[in-house]
Amino acid sequence: MTPQSPPSAPPDSDALRARSLSFSYHGSPALTGVSLGVREGEILAVTGPRGSGKSTLLRLLSGQLLPRRGGEVWFNSVPVHTLGPAARERLRRDRFGWVEAEPGLVPELNAWENVALPLMLTGVPRRTAKAAALEWLARLDVADQARKRPHALLRAGRQRVAFARALIGEPSVVFADEPTAALHGADRAHLLRTLTTAARSHGITVVLASHDPDTAALADRTVSLVDGRLSGPVGLPDGATEGRAACSLSV
Template sequence: MPHSPGTGFAIAEDGTRNPDNDVLRTQDVTVTRGPATILRRLSVSIRADETFAVTGPPGSGKSALLAVLSGVLAPDAGQVWFNSRPLHTLGERARAQLRRTHFGMMDGRARLMPELTVLENVALPLLLEPSARDTAFAAGRHWMGRLDVLDQAERRPHELPTALLRRAAVARALVARPDVVFADEPALGLEAAELDHLMRILVTASRSHGIALVLATDDPKVAVHADRHLELRDGRPAPARADA
């Protein structure tokens, strides 16, 4: 990726630029779904090792923004950058490969594969890559220990209560030590004490390993753990509140 001399910007083949210190960035991103506009010329930037919360009511565009930032969804217009790589110029297969190698993903449903043990589920991102199985399982046990679920390693997902399933999902998102973890409503349905415990572990573990954490939530008890917030309304930043 060439650089423009003295600017600190990387230059893509299409001539667009990205500041080198942003791990993620969008510029004028628009996403439509049929006649509806989901994101409207949205520009955001996210730094490495920060926790960034996208907030707003249901339908405001939170999940769509996470999908665009992670390469799950290609925007209809605008630019999306991961470090110096322009995601908006990559095809679906290249974006999928980038997700496997650089991003950790989780949501409030804690989707684990029912036929695998909890440990196998946690280690799965490494087992899908050319890593030694022993290394993958060692990393899985490490993160399960950090999340206080190591004693559940040989159980099946259906045997775990919701709170422990959510911890296992966090361990899986972190196991490959990605550059970014995307968490869409990570504490959905949890009691207040378990929610706070889960978020503290997720934020602390991400920060200690230099991982950017991007949250989508409409729960203030989740958003309070973030370093910065972006509140969306109808696919664009919400107007500043008069009492802010």
Template sequence: MVAPPDNDVIWARSLHHSHNGSPGLAGVSVSVRDAEILAVAGPRGSGKTTLLHCLSGRLVPEQGEVWFNSLPVHTMAARVRERLRRERFGWIAADPQLVPELTAWENAALPLLLRGVAHRTAKKAATEWLERLDIAALARKRPHALLQVERQRVSVARALCARPTVIFADEPTATLHRAELSQL
């Protein structure tokens, strides 16, 4: 195991991962510094989502190393990786993946509430992000009552309101484009 450079927030080396015997990643290495924006591009099925899942600790690579702020994510126990994701990472997926029983503000506040942040403080932070994203008027609505575009904004608010160190965005505008096409 090689220690990552001190100035990298995320550092991965020689990642390998397969899905049902089909290679998803084969020797991928990447480093991301503080405040750096990294875009991963490629055709469908090229391993972009698998890479993001490995970097965020959602998946453990079959081979290789993933480090976050000099902590070895690839050797962490599942519960420790889960806490890391909850406390330090924000995630915006192509599909918003909101909890149907929760309102928009509750979905946005969920990372803070799971951390044990006071209800009032979590609601204030979530509401501020919903306002910034022009959907504060929908704060009390449940996901089924929202348009796809509005659900995606709630997902963005959820990723941002906890002030994560790293935000992972996996095709965050994909559903917005599909929603626009269906309205034509």
């Protein structure tokens, strides 16, 4: 039997590239034949109605789920789809950030400890991690809540802590799955500006899933999912990225 050749990395410089991604839940297709690339430092919005496959796509791209046979996910030159569970967990811990509508904070830890947790898991000293956590909490206007546990925080405060936790390690990619769906008005706008401005200032790639057109408008590029399939990319006019990058928020 002829040995199978190892998978070859995509020829371009995309930070993320997906090929023929398909996934089913209990026999019901959630994603079918999706292929796309995300450039390094790009903010990509994935839009579509609820149930269109947005969350499934983000979980496949981040290695939380594995595609059906034949699907591929590449992070730079790393074939994520071939990695074992431990290697994918390290990748998510060291290179990816994740934030979603539910903050998912550790209830036994206070706010700064929740934010500092990703750094401490990689061996950063507690004092150093705490200083970085307090800095991010200050940027998100919740420094005065640093010693409170999640149950003592308002919903918007818990989500700010979750955003700080996703950004503290300056990950290569942040996956944001409907991250402000439960928030309103000023809280939603502030968190999204913080995410997009931090991403552009630190060269972080963002994949943002949202059914809200105002949220998607903050991205550099938009792709739409309908019934688990891409319905086509939506490009930006020349100069749109530069205009958005000029948002004045200190990050």
